[in-house]
Amino acid sequence: MLMWVRMAPPLPLIFFLLMIHGVSSAGWSVSYSPSHICALKDSTVIMRCTYTYPTGHQIMKVFWTKESIKGKEPPDLSEDPEYSQRLQYLGDKQQNCTVRLSHVTLKDSRMYYFRFITDKDMRYTGDPGVTLTVTDLQVESPERVTEGDSVTLRCKSSCALTDRATFIWYRNSQPLTERRDRNNELLLQSVRREDSGRYSCAVDGHTHISPDVQLNVMYPPVKPVISISPSGVIVEGDSVTLNCISDSNPPVEISWIKGGTIVGSGRIYNISKISSDDSGEYKCKSINEHGEKYSDTVTLNIMYPPRSVSVSISPSGVIVEGDSVTLNCISDSNPPAEISWIKGGTIVGSGRIFNISKISSNDSGEYKCKSINGHGEKYSDNVTLNVMYPPRSVSVLISGSGVIVEGDSVTLNCISDSNPPAEISWIKGGTIVGSGRIFNISKISSDDSGEYKCKSINEHGEKYSDAVTSNIMYPLMNVSVSIIQSGQTWGGDSVTLNCISDSNPPALNFSWFKENETSAVGSGQSFSALQSGRFYCQAHNQHGSQRSDAVTVTVHHVAGGNVIVITAASGGLFFIIFIIIFILFIM
Template identity: 55%
Template sequence: ISLRMSLTVFLLFLLLIPVVAQDGWAVNYNSKSVCTLKGSALSMECTYTPPSNHSVQKAFWTKELVTSGSEPPDLLDDPEYRGRVQYLGDEHRDCSLRFKNVTETDQSKYYFIFITNQPGGKYQGAGGVDLSVTDLQVEVPERVIAGDNVTLTCKTTCSLTVRPTFTWYRNGSSLSSSTDQLHLQPVSSDNKDRYHCAVLGQNSPEVTLNVRYGPKNISVSISPSGKIVEGSSVTLTCSSDANPPVQNYTWLKGTSLVAEGETYTMKNISSVDSGEYKCRSSNEHGQKLSEALTLNVLHPPKNVSVSISPSGEIVEGRSVTLTCSSVANPPVQNYTWFKGTSSVGKGETYTMKEISSVDSGQYKCRSSNEHGEKLSEALTLNVLCESVL
């Protein structure tokens, strides 16, 4: 059924329910009850028969059951129905009632009554017709997990009298399904689509799927950004996408557990904190590990020491090399050699060829980079005189 067609729906009822009086009075409602959609139109089919010697003076519908001699109110005189109801029948046999734009307040029982020209000539069809008014709702499974096959159901609060044709829409575009169910298989964690169903031009409210899934798109950020210098404070933050949100965060340095929580703060950071850090995020649907973030802590030289080659006794006339070793990040940029308090050379090594006794003394190395400098402990060089036979 096209959504462009008129909302008017004529409900034809196959079950005939006669109500006949002893003297030939009769009202036949084509159905005891009808169910229709809010906003639609319908016709209640009905026929009636007066006795042969009676002439019908008035025929109308009412919501009240006659219990006394008084005349019940005519539906056409009710302001709530004025302009929305129409009597399609005549004064002979047809007593059909037509509704336009049915509202929720129209849900009630309706009776047909006719009055003739004879004394006591008033008759109401017993039983009446129950009108139920419903709207459309899309029923979504209470729990939807990524990868599941999901069925959406277009529901009404009562069973529509006329078997309807359903139309399903995703993000405003119609789909091929024409039954009361729409099958989605399988659903993705990225499913943000809007769904609704329609019957006879009436639309349900839109729904979206609340798809549950384990953590994904895990990443680690560092604050402050830029260079990390020894002694400063650093905070790592774990970000992820999950539904429900991540319940547990675990921090790893290499393969060792170092902390828990969405953030990990290291105060007064040192070179030993350098390394690769990962965050593991988890919820009830799974867990995932982030890519590694490399933390590179910058610091001035430390552990500065001096070694001598060759080792052992140093005899005049030989060649001796002093080597400066240190730990620094970035690496040492300048080495300066001192004998006592006097600068004697530069570079990572200091070589003395044909050494003599005047070279004896205490030697130190000063290592420096952009973050500072440090002086080694003194190395004492004792040059022995060469033996003369």
């Protein structure tokens, strides 16, 4: 210990004091116990101290100082603003010089001295003093820890604490009550991911807690989970977000897979204006250096209105009456659409399949299907059912419903229902006389009279119409007289003449005339001639009248009676007949 004396004592005394420089000198001493103190930051330190001085001295002032400067009075810590509120002197002015310093800081680390002054103006400082080292706590932790490892955390200080210490551990600011180790180590055996967190340590009984240290436990991804937003019905055109949630350390890389194809990366997979092409099964893959995991698949079921609506026909070729025909409405929609079938403007069926068994020509026409769901509706284009069938309902129509008169122009029309249109031929009797749907006779004559029918034929069959009769009206012609009885006739007998005519309608009125006479000599188709002369007939119908050539009736008188000879009116024939009659008369 050093002692400074204000008044210079005699030289032998100075020499003596210099010789005993140290803890004590000639009854002067200061003793620190301990001389080195390691204290925790923010704790309270008691520096224990005792001192002695020679008899005959009385202590006037005691104080602690942080400086020991020769030739200069050191400052009193109790008067230092940095210490005055924290320093408490616990000793007396006899022997005890103990002091208490509270809330120590790292800046308080230094050597401190006790100094006292006697009534004889003797000043003494205990030098060397007591060394105070203020330490902080630091948690020592490995930088990287993998799940399953054994880990030791250490609570370290820059010096060994003077006071016996019991360490307390905290995780995420919560005390680990099950771990109150007396040493400064925290052992985590087979570390788990739940052990990750901010660790700190403290000394029991002290408020100071060390800074946090993050224990980073590495582990492979847990099975990821996908969330979909929006979570309800997704309609074409919506914006859809898939979020891959995966717990791992370090953070994982995320990739998105649709089917077997990678379609994106990152935790968020966004589809703006989603379409039906985006429908399907998605999953995410979560990977880091410790492993990888796949999520379960989620299905994006995109709703959209009907589109691409069309109709297919089976069989696709020629459809013949009696076939079974199926119409199939092909419609792309989600959810599946309700289907209705329309012919013209009338609903004729429902369901995706419209079947017509034993189809008939009445089923021909334009068909379309209507596809509708909760998001919209759409019509297909029209398709035409063209049902083929053999001719039927074949008939002949004669133009003009009145009387056909010779010389008229007459048209026969063959009416035939068939598909495809039939080829038409015209038959009179058993002879083909024309072709085509229209058979025209210009300036018809009686030769054209007869029964006509048409034959209608296509690749599916043939059919004849009923026969119609062409009844041609024409005036009288070829009027002649025929002799019903000829040869030799005796007196009192008569010769019957018959008037023959060609006309339509037949002649109903006949008149008989004797040449050179204006008045008729008879009527009716037959006439009995009783006398010689030249006779002719005249026939009448509504179209006119015509007379025949005259025939000659000659009556010869013979004994016992008359012989009537009828001869023709023409010259040559009359001569021949006359010769024959003359010969017969001679005989």
